[in-house]
Amino acid sequence: KMSSGAADLRQRKKQNCTESDKMASEERNKENAKLGRSPKYMLIQRFAKLFFGCLAAVTSGMMYAVYLSTYHERKFWFSSRQELEREITFQGDSAIYYSFYKELLKAPSFERGVYELTHNNKTVSLKTINAVQQMTLYPELIASVLYQASGSEEVIEPVYFYIGIVFGLQGIYVTALFVTSWVMSGTWLAGMLTVAWFIINRTDTTRIDYSIPSRENWALPYFACQVAALTGYLKKTLNCSAEKFCYLLVSASTYTFMMMWEYSHYLLFVQAVSLFLLDSFALAQTEKVHEVYKIYLFSLFLGYLLQFENSALLVSPLLSLVAALMLSKCLQMNMKKGTFMSRLLKIMYIYLVLTITVTLNFLLKMFVPHKENEHLLKFIEVKLGLNTTKNFTMNWLLCQESLQAPSQDFFLRLTQSSLLPFYILVLIICLFSVTQVIFRRICGEPLKETVKLEDGRIGERPEIVYHVIHTILLGCLAMCLEGMKYLWTPYVCMLAAFGVCSPELWMTLFKWLRLKAVHPILLALILSMAVPTIIGFSLWKEFFPRIMTELSELQEFYDPDTVELMTWIKRQAPVAAVFAGSPQLMGVIKLCTGWMVSSLPLYNDDDLLKRNENIYQIYSKRSAEDIYKILTSYKANFLVIEDSICNEVGPVRGCRVKDLLDIANGHVVCEEGDSYAYSKYGRFCHEIKMNYSPYVNYFTRVYWNRSYFVYRINTVISFQS
Numbered sequence: 047k048m049s050s051g052a053a054d055l056r057q058r059k060k061q062n063c064t065e066s067d068k069m070a071s072e073e074r075n076k077e078n079a080k081l082g083r084s085p086k087y088m089l090i091q092r093f094a095k096l097f098f099g100c101l102a103a104v105t106s107g108m109m110y111a112v113y114l115s116t117y118h119e120r121k122f123w124f125s126s127r128q129e130l131e132r133e134i135t136f137q138g139d140s141a142i143y144y145s146f147y148k149e150l151l152k153a154p155s156f157e158r159g160v161y162e163l164t165h166n167n168k169t170v171s172l173k174t175i176n177a178v179q180q181m182t183l184y185p186e187l188i189a190s191v192l193y194q195a196s197g198s199e200e201v202i203e204p205v206y207f208y209i210g211i212v213f214g215l216q217g218i219y220v221t222a223l224f225v226t227s228w229v230m231s232g233t234w235l236a237g238m239l240t241v242a243w244f245i246i247n248r249t250d251t252t253r254i255d256y257s258i259p260s261r262e263n264w265a266l267p268y269f270a271c272q273v274a275a276l277t278g279y280l281k282k283t284l285n286c287s288a289e290k291f292c293y294l295l296v297s298a299s300t301y302t303f304m305m306m307w308e309y310s311h312y313l314l315f316v317q318a319v320s321l322f323l324l325d326s327f328a329l330a331q332t333e334k335v336h337e338v339y340k341i342y343l344f345s346l347f348l349g350y351l352l353q354f355e356n357s358a359l360l361v362s363p364l365l366s367l368v369a370a371l372m373l374s375k376c377l378q379m380n381m382k383k384g385t386f387m388s389r390l391l392k393i394m395y396i397y398l399v400l401t402i403t404v405t406l407n408f409l410l411k412m413f414v415p416h417k418e419n420e421h422l423l424k425f426i427e428v429k430l431g432l433n434t435t436k437n438f439t440m441n442w443l444l445c446q447e448s449l450q451a452p453s454q455d456f457f458l459r460l461t462q463s464s465l466l467p468f469y470i471l472v473l474i475i476c477l478f479s480v481t482q483v484i485f486r487r488i489c490g491e492p493l494k495e496t497v498k499l500e501d502g503r504i505g506e507r508p509e510i511v512y513h514v515i516h517t518i519l520l521g522c523l524a525m526c527l528e529g530m531k532y533l534w535t536p537y538v539c540m541l542a543a544f545g546v547c548s549p550e551l552w553m554t555l556f557k558w559l560r561l562k563a564v565h566p567i568l569l570a571l572i573l574s575m576a577v578p579t580i581i582g583f584s585l586w587k588e589f590f591p592r593i594m595t596e597l598s599e600l601q602e603f604y605d606p607d608t609v610e611l612m613t614w615i616k617r618q619a620p621v622a623a624v625f626a627g628s629p630q631l632m633g634v635i636k637l638c639t640g641w642m643v644s645s646l647p648l649y650n651d652d653d654l655l656k657r658n659e660n661i662y663q664i665y666s667k668r669s670a671e672d673i674y675k676i677l678t679s680y681k682a683n684f685l686v687i688e689d690s691i692c693n694e695v696g697p698v699r700g701c702r703v704k705d706l707l708d709i710a711n712g713h714v715v716c717e718e719g720d721s722y723a724y725s726k727y728g729r730f731c732h733e734i735k736m737n738y739s740p741y742v743n744y745f746t747r748v749y750w751n752r753s754y755f756v757y758r759i760n761t762v763i764s765f766q767s
Contacts, residue, residue: 099234103224106241111217113245114254116597118209132205133638134608136259138647141633143259144208146183148637150190151204160187164354169636171624171644171681173653179354180651182308185264212258215267219252220244222270223536226277227544230509231574236547239578243539246463246589250456251535262532265307270536272299273317273516276338280330280509296338301345304359305352308650313533315364316523318342320515322371326396327484330508336375339368357416363407370402425449429526438659438710443649445701448529456531460538463589464581469538472545476514479505479554500567502557504550517541546581549574607753611686612638614749614756619684626677626759627686628703629658635686644680659710665691666707667725670734674744677759685745687755692731704729 119125122135136144146163153159163183167174177183193199193207202210223244224237244251254263275295278284284292304310318339325335342364350359359365374395425443427433435441443449460466483505504510517537524534545551552570561569615625616639624642625635632643645657660676664687677685694702700709708714713725727733734741735755745757 095234099228099237102234103221103228103237106224106237107217107219107221110220110241110245111213113593113597114213114216115210117255118213118258120597120599124206129205130612130638131604131609134605134612134634136634136637138257138630138633140257140259141637142181142646142648143183143186144205145633145637145640146177146181147186147189147208147259148204150186151193156191156194159190168642170646170654170657171642176354179356181648182261182306184305185259185261209258212254212263215264216252216254219267219270219536222267222274223540226270226274227540227547229274229277229281230513230544231548233547233574235575235578236543239543239547239582240540242582242585243463243465243543244536245593246585247460247465247535247539250459250531251539253532261307261309265303265310266533266536268299268303268306269310269313272296272303273537275299276317277509277513279334279338280512282331282508293337297341297344300341301348304345304349308358311346311359311362311364314342315362315367316519317516318364318367318371320512320519322367322399323515324508324512327511328487329480329483329506329511336372339371342368343372357414360414361407361410361416363403366403366407366410367399369406370399373402374399436710436712438662438706439655441706441709442703445706449527451526452524452528452531456528460535463585465539465542468546468581469542472542472551473514473517475545475551475555476504476510478558479503480511480514481505483511499549499553499570502550502553502555502566504548504554507550513537513541513544543578546577547574607751608634610751611749611754611756615639615641618749623683624681625684625686626661626680626682627664628662628688628691631686631688644677644682662703662707663711663730665704665729665731666711667713667727667729668711669727670730670741670744673730674759683759684748685757685759687731687734687757689753689755692729 122132124132124135133141133144149162150156150159153162160178162168163177164179165174166177169175169177178187189208189211192211193204198207220241223240224234227236227240228234230236248255252263253260257263272295275292279289279292279296300314304314321330321335321338324330325332346359346362346365346368350356353359377398424433424435424437424440428435428440428444429449457466460469483503517534520530520534520537523530549567549570552573553566556566556570612635615635619625619639619641622642624644625632626644627635629645629647632645633647635641636643636646645661646654647658648654657680661680663676664673664685691703694704700706705714708725711725734745734757737747744760746760747755748758749756
């Protein structure tokens with residue numbers, strides 16, 4: 047029965063596909079006959095529109111990649127720097143990612159390089175890690191293979207090749223947003239406006255300026271391609287070949303996205319919730335939505351196998367939700383239609399799916415051994431005000447700008463570029479239209495097979511409804527965490543541009559206003575061309591001179607103290623030495639010198655988080671003996687004190703590293719709103735500079751400059767004052 051049912055479903059799909067193709071071609075022929083156009087003329091017109099649209103999309107992506115490359119060169123003077131000075135521009139976790147790319151290129155063979163990364167014991171002291179799995183180094187593996195296979199060693203330096211790939215991906219990102227807006231609106235003018243808003247609001251749409259090798263810069267272009275393909279796939283008026291192409295592109299980009307970023311399955315979960323709501327209100331073809339669910343399952347399964355049996359994918363909310371949706375669908379299909387139970391199941395569908403999802407996720411976490419970050423759950427509790435903590439790591443995360451609510455400046459910037467007002471306008475019109483459609487569906491009115499311009503029903507188009515739900519969900523996350531704005535703002539640009547360029551949106555508005563003085567279709571067509579043109583000219587006049595000034599200015603980025611420190615380490619420190627200090631500095635030391643370090647700026651591993659907290663104690667009010675015991679427990683030979691952390695004057699008191707350490711260690715007492723510092727020891731990073739006992743017994747200063755103080759950790763302790 048199951049096999050015959052599946053065969054019937056496949057046969058039905060083929061019939062529907064051919065029928066829809068026939069209907070679409072018949073409708074086009076009728077429309078052309080009315081207008082007196084020949085099929086040949088229409089074919090040439092469609093080809094010209096497609097050609098120039100694709101040309102504009104590709105050109106936009108290439109121009110953006112060139113813009114990023116030029117800006118990067120102006121900011122860092124990359125071409126005139128030595129290799130060490132270039133590498134210093136990679137800060138924090140970026141330095142770690144690039145250091146592994148360097149190691150892969152230095153390996154005698156690619157296989158040997160991969161083995162050394164998966165059994166890495168030369169990065170963190172007393173710890174062997176699978177760096178490929180733990181740090182999601184698939185982008186570096188791909189980049190190193192391309193660099194060596196393309197014979198680029200004699201043509202371009204490794205660093206230029208690496209950042210060139212990232213900038214190229216950003217160009218693909220912009221192109222995908224262009225195509226998405228174009229597919230939704232039917233005009234590539236919307237794509238041009240999307241790109242303009244994206245570039246003007248670059249500080250809020252991408253983190254490429256601050257962290258080139260970050261995982262999201264590698265991953266989000268693939269997600270944008272997936273969204274573009276999904277937009278086309280959800281369209282009703284789509285021929286079979288285009289539908290198959292979109293399906294294949296969704297499959298390939300979903301899997302690639304999942305391999306590039308460890309948190310990708312959370313973003314796909316948000317997308318799955320959007321599709322679930324779309325399907326629940328019967329606003330899309332159920333078969334298409336469930337095909338996307340199968341893509342999620344396949345990608346999760348393949349990702350689990352190729353990511354060294356990554357258990358985080360098994361306990362992910364995405365898997366639980368998709369499994370619940372599939373199970374609920376089976377229950378619905380096996381029940382006789384028209385019975386009381388089938389009607390009850392239809393009404394309780396959303397509740398049933400949510401219940402099964404939560405239950406499945408709970409059971410999976412019980413039975414599947416996993417190393418899910420407990421600090422992430424604790425962070426959410428504290429962020430929501432459900433708990434308080436003195437823990438250093440939790441409070442340090444809460445103090446990070448990306449994990450705080452967005453500032454007023456963020457909304458001000460979006461308003462000044464006219465993006466936010468138009469987004470709100472488009473969102474309100476689409477939401478009202480979708481609400482009307484849902485109400486009609488509840489009343490039993492079926493959806494139209496093809497929505498025409500004069501109908502003024504933009505809420506009946508499934509791809510539009512999907513994007514409305516998707517941007518609302520991402521917007522809710524962005525209102526809680528500023529770091530989420532980099533996921534939300536690009537799609538704000540796309541949706542706003544689609545709306546102002548779409549005659550259907552203006553027609554929907556005019557239907558509500560019941561315009562009679564002017565023909566609504568004519569006015570909608572005029573506004574869909576005039577409004578984006580006016581916006582484009584105003585953006586050109588105000589922001590183009592700023593962008594050109596930005597590219598023409600030569601910015602000075604030079605850090606002589608860090609260069610001197612790295613040079614001293616390479617010349618004076620023993621090869622087997624282990625360095626201890628702040629995780630951000632340790633990442634740079636690992637990249638620039640290759641020396642082993644005691645901690646890394648990574649926050650997805652509980653052991654590394656504990657190490658970071660322990661080593662940060664060098665900026666606390668603890669004794670020399672305590673610090674010595676902590677450092678020697680990690681086999682550290684040298685300690686690096688940063689003056690910028692020791693004498694930090696932060697804008698928010700209580701968020702400085704030394705303040706957070708004092709709170710965690712109980713060295714701050716709060717009484718009646720006032721805080722009092724108390725400890726029998728002075729701050730270690732200050733006291734060690736005084737060169738008196740007992741500090742000189744444990745540590746010997748071997749190097750210093752204006753920013754850094756380096757101490758050798760004594761193996762033989764002398765207690766003579």
